Amino acid sequence: MKTILVLNGPNLNLLGKRQPAIYGHETLDDVERLCSAVCADGFQVRLLQSNHEGQIIDWIHEARETTCGIVFNPGAFTHTSIAILDALNTYEPPVIEVHISQVHKRETFRHHSYVSLRADGVIAGLGLEGYAAGVRRVCQLTGKTD
Ligand code: DQA
Numbered sequence: 001m002k003t004i005l006v007l008n009g010p011n012l013n014l015l016g017k018r019q020p021a022i023y024g025h026e027t028l029d030d031v032e033r034l035c036s037a038v039c040a041d042g043f044q045v046r047l048l049q050s051n052h053e054g055q056i057i058d059w060i061h062e063a064r065e066t067t068c069g070i071v072f073n074p075g076a077f078t079h080t081s082i083a084i085l086d087a088l089n090t091y092e093p094p095v096i097e098v099h100i101s102q103v104h105k106r107e108t109f110r111h112h113s114y115v116s117l118r119a120d121g122v123i124a125g126l127g128l129e130g131y132a133a134g135v136r137r138v139c140q141l142t143g144k145t146d
Contacts, residue, residue, distance in 0.1 A: 001044050002068040004138050006035050006131060008049035009056060009075030015100075022101050024127055031131050035071070038132045040139040043068070053081060060087040069094040069138030071131055078103075078113045088118040094141045096134035099124040 008028065011018060016027035032047040039045055046067070050056050056077065063070060070088075072095060077084050088095055095118055102125025103110040116122050121137055123130040 002042060002142060003066060004035070004039060004043055004045050004135055005059070005063045005067045005070045005072075006031065006045055006047040006135070007056065007059060007063075007070055007072045007074075008047070009073060009077045010051040012073060012075055013049050013051065024100065026128055031128055034128055034132050035135045039135050040143070043135075043139055043142075045135065053077060053083060057083060057087040060084070060091055064091055067093065068142045069096070071096045071098055071134035071138060072115065072119075073098045073100065073131070074115050078115050079109055080114070082114055085114040085117055088115065094120045094138050096121040096123065096137050098130040098134050100127055100130060101125060 012028060015023055016025055028047065028049060032045065035045040035047065048059055070091065074081065074084060097113065097115045097119035104124065120141070121134070123133055126133065
């Protein structure tokens with residue numbers, strides 16, 4: 001069984017409660033259910049969330065040995081964290097960057113992403129469907145390289 005890490009950054013623990021006009025009413029549990037439902041046979045999803053940059057970096061390092069891809073919503077660290085970019089640059093399998101909101105329609109500070117310098121795909125503005133698309137893409141890319 002191959003494992004896809006669905007990794008979430010700061011404030012996403014409050015998904016469903018946090019600014020629902022922007023991020024919707026669904027929760028991270030809903031994200032986990034959706035991702036598990038769409039992943040191909042032979043794949044499983046592991047969902048993690050942290051508000052702490054160092055924790056996210058440690059999980060990316062661990063994922064080097066244990067996962068076949070990362071679907072990653074880095075939250076605000078998207079726009080600030082060279083350290084997370086450096087961690088992702090140590091990670092070989094596919095990385096798909098996901099934003100629930102359409103960040104390019106929002107404040108200009110959300111238009112730049114350090115993570116995009118490493119990501120193999122970038123999805124923004126599709127709501128939770130972006131996570132599902134990310135999981136499907138990791139399955140597709142992983143299948144091709146096996
Ligand atoms: C987000 C967009 C980021 O700009 C923001 O800081 C978030 C969530 C999104 O999913 O749309 O926390 O990554």
